[in-house]
Amino acid sequence: MPSFQTTPGTRDILPPQAGRWREFTRVFASVVESAGFECFVPPMFEELGVFQRLGDATDVVTKEMYDFTDKGGRHIALRPEHTASVCRAFAQHRPTPPWKVWYSGSNFRYEKAQAGRYRQFDQVGIEALGADDPQLDVEVIALGWQFYAELGLRNVQLIINSLGDAGDRGRYVDALEKYFRSRITELSEEAQQTLDRNPLRVLDSKREQDAAVIADAPSISAFLSDDAASHFVAVRAGLDALDVPYVVNERLVRGLDYYRRTTFEYIATSLDNAQNAVGGGGRYDGLVEDLGGPATPGIGFALGIDRTLMACDAEEVFPFGSPVIDVFIVDTVDGTRATALAHSLRQAGFATDRAYEGRSMKSQMKAADRSGAGVAIIIGGTEAEEGTCTVRNLSTSEQTTIPVGELQSHLQSVVGPREPRRRPS
RNA sequence: GUGGUCGUAGCUCAGCCCGGUUAGAGCGCUAGGUUGUGGCCCUAGAGGUCGGGGGUUCAAGUCCCCUCGAUCACCCCA
Numbered sequence: 001m002p003s004f005q006t007t008p009g010t011r012d013i014l015p016p017q018a019g020r021w022r023e024f025t026r027v028f029a030s031v032v033e034s035a036g037f038e039c040f041v042p043p044m045f046e047e048l049g050v051f052q053r054l055g056d057a058t059d060v061v062t063k064e065m066y067d068f069t070d071k072g073g074r075h076i077a078l079r080p081e082h083t084a085s086v087c088r089a090f091a092q093h094r095p096t097p098p099w100k101v102w103y104s105g106s107n108f109r110y111e112k113a114q115a116g117r118y119r120q121f122d123q124v125g126i127e128a129l130g131a132d133d134p135q136l137d138v139e140v141i142a143l144g145w146q147f148y149a150e151l152g153l154r155n156v157q158l159i160i161n162s163l164g165d166a167g168d169r170g171r172y173v174d175a176l177e178k179y180f181r182s183r184i185t186e187l188s189e190e191a192q193q194t195l196d197r198n199p200l201r202v203l204d205s206k207r208e209q210d211a212a213v214i215a216d217a218p219s220i221s222a223f224l225s226d227d228a229a230s231h232f233v234a235v236r237a238g239l240d241a242l243d244v245p246y247v248v249n250e251r252l253v254r255g256l257d258y259y260r261r262t263t264f265e266y267i268a269t270s271l272d273n274a275q276n277a278v279g280g281g282g283r284y285d286g287l288v289e290d291l292g293g294p295a296t297p298g299i300g301f302a303l304g305i306d307r308t309l310m311a312c313d314a315e316e317v318f319p320f321g322s323p324v325i326d327v328f329i330v331d332t333v334d335g336t337r338a339t340a341l342a343h344s345l346r347q348a349g350f351a352t353d354r355a356y357e358g359r360s361m362k363s364q365m366k367a368a369d370r371s372g373a374g375v376a377i378i379i380g381g382t383e384a385e386e387g388t389c390t391v392r393n394l395s396t397s398e399q400t401t402i403p404v405g406e407l408q409s410h411l412q413s414v415v416g417p418r419e420p421r422r423r424p425s
Numbered sequence: 426g427u428g429g430u431c432g433u434a435g436c437u438c439a440g441c442c443c444g445g446u447u448a449g450a451g452c453g454c455u456a457g458g459u460u461g462u463g464g465c466c467c468u469a470g471a472g473g474u475c476g477g478g479g480g481u482u483c484a485a486g487u488c489c490c491c492u493c494g495a496u497c498a499c500c501c502c503a
Binding site for chain 2: 005116367
């Protein structure tokens with residue numbers, strides 16, 4: 001017999017952890033929908049070209065894409081992120097701006113897995129297209145901040161920067177490259193290779209050898225146009241006004257090439273591993289145009305679910321698991337009464353489970369205990385004859401025997417009111 | 426892609442360095458101790474070709490090589 005397991009960089013999210021994931025998404029949706037963002041579900045794969053706009057110099061595009069040719073000869077790629085798909089959708093459907101959407105789903109990048117980094121990884125995020133108002137930047141950044149707060153996280157640091165407009169960015173990259181070339185012998189071998197591909201990314205090196213050279217590198221702030229500079233001032237003033245704490249870090253460069261002006265990252269300071277960036281985003285004015293749409297500004301962020309939950313673990317917050325059921329039925333006669341009773345209780349709105357295979361009462365009671373239900377309903381020979389059932393409170397061990405017809409109203413008083421799943425017509 | 430560490434029951438691990446009778450523990454699971462009652466306790470049971478392949482040896486979980494996988498770091502990024 002062959003045996004299988006998940007392929008590298010993928011894994012099963014089992015219960016109860018999967019219940020926590022679902023709650024995570026629910027809370028996120030609640031936060032961003034309160035700000036007018038609507039749910040958006042793009043396809044999981046697109047034409048390769050949609051994602052090539054992320055940057056020719058990025059590993060995401062050059063080395064990590066899951067691409068293939070489909071049966072129709074199209075060059076397809078599994079999405080490595082959501083932003084490009086949102087922009088493609090905007091260009092395709094031309095919704096009325098501002099278009100504010102949120103999403104939740106898997107992305108795919110062919111990387112070697114490590115803590116908080118998987119080949120299939122899940123993100124939630126928002127994108128707002130069609131307005132370059134700095135107040136929108138503030139709203140987007142503050143919503144991310146608000147979400148972390150609702151999870152219960154305390155040790156999150158917000159880092160912001162401005163990469164300027166396209167021209168500013170170009171001139172800055174030229175200056176950076178010139179500077180790094182002048183001190184190239186002091187850089188690590190890896191940083192020298194990075195310099196050839198993308199001088200901006202050298203700023204991101206974590207090696208000690210590069211630290212001194214990076215510290216003296218020119219700053220982006222000197223290269224910002226008046227428009228970009230005043231935009232950044234307005235963003236910071238807006239964050240100040242909302243009491244959202246942040247740190248300006250002129251070394252913050254985002255991984256994808258489409259970013260312009262405002263960029264930001266949320267760092268979980270409780271995580272000491274290499275993957276402590278739990279979320280990040282920025283402006284990408286120009287991306288929609290690159291994808292064949294009208295010139296459209298845009299801003300958004302994405303949060304890694306794994307990494308954020310790792311931070312929650314580190315801070316011991318957001319302790320959700322699978323939801324628990326209300327009642328557990330123990331039927332020691334033949335199991336058919338449990339089936340009928342469970343059916344009616346579920347319709348009445350009580351989350352109900354039961355035991356199978358005619359196990360002993362002791363065994364079924366153990367199952368009731370493990371289920372987490374607050375109440376066990378016991379049907380043995382006596383109850384079956386009398387048309388009654390015994391209701392046992394599993395935390396107080398008090399129990400009472402009542403006619404089956406009174407069960408639902410009795411449960412209402414024990415486990416609380418429940419709404420019927422289907423209203424009578 | 427590069428390097429370090431590690432793969433023994435469902436889970437967490439001991440045994441490996443110094444090869445030698447039927448490979449262990451805790452938790453979990455199943456059953457019994459209660460003639461109809463969970464959690465605590467006691468008892469018993471099920472469950473492993475020691476990741477896979479090759480080699481050394483009279484003998485390999487234990488030593489060597491390869492391979493697959495996991496993990497951590499670099500790289501990259503969420």
